Amino acid sequence: LSTFSEFRHAVYPCFTQAQDALFNVCDALLTETTAQSFAELSFSPYFERRWPSLYAAFKDGRIDRGALRQVLARYAPQPSPGQYWVAGVDATNVARPESPTAEDRTYLYVHNLPKCSAPVTSGWSFSTVVILPETPSSWTYILDNLRISSSQTAGEVAAAQLAVIVPLLSKRLLLTADRYYGSAAFVEATAEVECDKLLRIASNRVLYYPAPARTGQRGAPKKDGARFKCNDPSTHGVPTETWCGQDEHGQVIRVTAWAGLHFKSCRHVSLTLIRVERESATGKKRDPFVSWFIWIGKEQLPLSRVWPTYRLRYSEEHGYRFDKQDLLWLDPHFRTPEQFQ
16 A cells, blocks of 8 residues: 555655646546446536536646656566566557548558458557566556557657657566567567567578678679578578477467577677467467567576467457457547547
């Protein structure tokens, strides 16, 4: 309770305008757990104003994002002894298909729809960096949440967030992310960020071994060695390390690693390519028998920890669901993306 009180006192000064109204909204979200609409938050005994002040708080309110990041980093939950401090980054949609006057709407890909020619909607997109719980749940700890404008990509925003957040943390971070972030562009953008990265990549990715020594023949030296295509076993060569054990279901899992590879457009970053084969997988698109990852870090992650560590990332999806369903994130319909931010 003492820590929670200190946290509240630290958050309050981060609201630089409409402080009391914004803080009342926080208290209402914590206490009015049966609210099914944004206006019902005003029923909380800790919301000391009338319901129009809910919208006024976000219309007039201002937040010092730099100060808030420092507070959230300072109170980030510490991992258990011997455990990694694992974070996740991902983007989520805030659909606004019936708001043609909303500023800076973009086309958004809609997941989990039946196959169709245009699985898209329009609205806003947000990038979130969270500390992941050690056991799967929706209780993710948000370090930063930032809108992705129409002139940015999710990878650019995530890289900018990490560049600001990581120096504020007291311990080294291990970042996990899905296949969108397992690209040369994201690796290049986060090359200077001091954190370990376990990123999933597509099964058709092509990487390269280091360039061979110069032979003395005329012409420019080779910049890349032999190519490594994930879905072409003939290009794989001899692995650096292998491990075989059991997954969380007691089924056989095999992990193979090849160290010293790189992306062609990001040669200065050396990485380890990892293949995970699981007999318990369903073989569907979202749960394949073979998954590919890249590891970038000071020390090699034990192969036995690759799959359990990446699985922690799924909690971010549950966290988004909690934000949208229980914390009513989608319910307020503001006119500008700044108000929604």
